[in-house]
Amino acid sequence: MTAITAPMAHRTRLRLTARGRRLLTAVAALPAAIALAFAVVSGGAALATIDDGAPAQSFATVTVSAGDTLWSIAEDIAPTADPRDVVDAIVRLNALDGAQISAGQSLAIPAEYAP
Template sequence: MTTIGIATGLPATRLRLTRRGRRVLTGIVAFPVAVAIAAAVIGGGAALASHEAGASSGSFTTVTVGAGDSLWSIAETVAPGADPRDVVDAIVHLNALDGVVVTPGEKLAIPAEYAPSH
């Protein structure tokens, strides 16, 4: 009877990880994860900062909401030649409003492109 294969006569060895080996292996696996998390945190902060900078970097004027005013009426007043929908959208975006409801006394930033000229 013949067997195919190499017979060395040595006992089969089992891979053993020492405590130091486990630490090295854990470090190798954890390093890319830590780098990815750090990149996400840094990138997320940059996106937030750029959003805030974009909202405040352009020039704008401020109007105070009067009694009975709505964003639509303010849009028609500050930019009579423009489409009120575009003006309302720009005001909502610039002021980071959750909706279109405004209260008397509230100060709103008006984008420079729609600001009334003095």
């Protein structure tokens, strides 16, 4: 008896045409183009805040006294505003983890609520 052998499959190489290379390059460059467009549209403001932090004139500071809470400070600095909004702005500006503050601590107050 003779053994029957299967013919070996012919392996073809993947070939990129010029059109395929252009498409691959365009897809790879798309995230960078989107980021650049966002920076141009926003006037570079997003990049400036990452590098420079908040502008110097965008907030005032207040020193926490004994017995002060964020709520009482919010009511003192912005009596006509909703204290919840003021507390939220102070927490975000100072990157606080919660509502815990201590006497002697210096807090940045957003310019819109600054006295």
